[in-house]
Amino acid sequence: MGSASPGLSSVSPSHLLLPPDTVSRTGLEKAAAGAVGLERRDWSPSPPATPEQGLSAFYLSYFDMLYPEDSSWAAKAPGASSREEPPEEPEQCPVIDSQAPAGSLDLVPGGLTLEEHSLEQVQSMVVGEVLKDIETACKLLNITAGLGSDGTIRMRPSLTPPLKLLPMSTGHDPMDWSPSNVQKWLLWTEHQYRLPPMGKAFQELAGKELCAMSEEQFRQRSPLGGDVLHAHLDIWKSAAWMKERTSPGAIHYCASTSEESWTDSEVDSSCSGQPIHLWQFLKELLLKPHSYGRFIRWLNKEKGIFKIEDSAQVARLWGIRKNRPAMNYDKLSRSIRQYYKKGIIRKPDISQRLVYQFVHPI
DNA sequence: TAGAAGGATAGCA
């Protein structure tokens, strides 16, 4: 795994079609109010109104949907996209493939299990929802630049028809931001996520320079919240990535251009960037207490001490993220222990079961 | 019995 930055991610990037660094890692992955977790099934087209309704929330909130507290999640999932779009629009509401062979409840065409198939449908929805909200945020911020498009988001061709979204206008790609746009985005993100003012630390920086900075560089410029900011930037970068990748005629980051190879490339992690690290994933969950407080929570956020309340579920979520169905707490904890010698995570001074501590807390 | 700790090995990019 590489130097993935924290992103919001939640679902395996390969599933979401996101570059792994997307997922904020808290970012992928880092921001939900009780209204955003399982409860937030009525997606609002508006940008997050509270820090907990952040863009990152979209990723992690979908984890809730993917997390089958009951086995009917797959059947419920389509309804989860009941935002503004009328439910009668099939492209907005993926349904179980009706072409599945009669009598075959476990498999759908392509060899996927019904669960996998449904998962991909939900994931497709996630992509659409995230892009819509970023689009809205762009409008609010009056950020203009970047790519034009016909507004067509092409999902897995074999599974869903093209998803027609609002015209994906401009400004999605942080790489195209001017220093002024960067400052707007900074202000907005600070406000949305209650981060300390960081505008000065990133003054005069254009989007291209911003995007070139590592998480560590973010942290150096802004020790308080720099990493979170970096994670949010990852989301935007990922949205742009998805946008470019899914736009007709776009230059794909992978060599594949055909429908088939495009589908195949989704599962090729080499095509989607660098994967999320476990410690980043844990931070993501910790930053979403409303959604994941049942599974993992801070004991002392200032010191970075957290407790895994439901080891099985945390491992399960991690397994989903990494597309490792066999993941369990034993393996996850082994990975955590690998961080001991790297100085990323350690056991607190007073060691307790399922309690760990980030060496460098936020 | 579950969790902690750590060695060893394999796969992947």
Add this chain to the structure above:
DNA sequence: TGCTATCCTTCTA
């Protein structure tokens, strides 16, 4: 080469 997954053994609460 670094990171992670996986399997294993030993120890502890």
